[in-house]
Amino acid sequence: MAVGDQGNLPGAANLPRWQVYGLVALLLLLSNVPLVCLIVLWPEPADLAGPTRLHLLSWSWNVSPERRILLCVAFCGLLGGSIRMLLRIRGDFTSPEVRKWYVPWYFLTPPIGAILAVGFYLVVRGGFFAAPTSAENVNVFAFGGTGVLVGLFAEVATDRLEGAFGGAFSARDRQTQDSSERGEATSRGGGQL
Numbered sequence: 258m259a260v261g262d263q264g265n266l267p268g269a270a271n272l273p274r275w276q277v278y279g280l281v282a283l284l285l286l287l288s289n290v291p292l293v294c295l296i297v298l299w300p301e302p303a304d305l306a307g308p309t310r311l312h313l314l315s316w317s318w319n320v321s322p323e324r325r326i327l328l329c330v331a332f333c334g335l336l337g338g339s340i341r342m343l344l345r346i347r348g349d350f351t352s353p354e355v356r357k358w359y360v361p362w363y364f365l366t367p368p369i370g371a372i373l374a375v376g377f378y379l380v381v382r383g384g385f386f387a388a389p390t391s392a393e394n395v396n397v398f399a400f401g402g403t404g405v406l407v408g409l410f411a412e413v414a415t416d417r418l419e420g421a422f423g424g425a426f427s428a429r430d431r432q433t434q435d436s437s438e439r440g441e442a443t444s445r446g447g448g449q450l
Contacts, residue, residue, distance in 0.1 A: 281346060287339070291371075294332045295332045308321050330374050332371070333404030335374075336404075336408060337410075338366045338369060341409050345363065370408025374404035374405075377404070
């Protein structure tokens with residue numbers, strides 16, 4: 258199938274303009290949710306000394322400092338994914354055709370950003386910080402900003418990571434295969450002496 262030939266795909270029909278505007282309005286509303294949650298969750302330095310009680314609408318719960326930082330990083334990733342989603346929508350909706358099969362990708366981008374931001378936080382926090390580092394000594398702004406960037410560039414980051422891991426593991430497999438072939442050749446050659 259040619260790149261421009263997508264007429265045979267299910268849902269490849271264009272969306273009517275009124276649905277496009279409704280979708281944009283819904284996505285704009287949803288993209289502000291992580292922003293509001295960040296404003297509510299963002300810790301003051303004193304909040305990282307011990308558990309605090311959070312209030313959001315009619316809900317109230319106690320949150321430990323570690324979980325509060327983790328929630329902030331997740332919402333920062335969600336915010337970055339929302340920014341990416343809105344930029345993609347701007348590009349797609351300024352084109353004369355908006356395909357129905359684009360719609361699920363708009364809703365998947367922010368959660369993917371949140372998941373990757375949390376994963377990145379866990380890797381960095383677990384791998385580069387000393388184990389007894391307390392939440393009071395963590396720079397929430399650095400992790401929050403990184404979470405936004407991870408969410409914003411999630412597609413690029415996953416492509417690069419896939420390439421890096423694919424290259425690393427294929428090189429490792431080649432080394433293992435080369436070592437085993439050398440071992441077999443040595444054992445075969447050693448028997449002939």
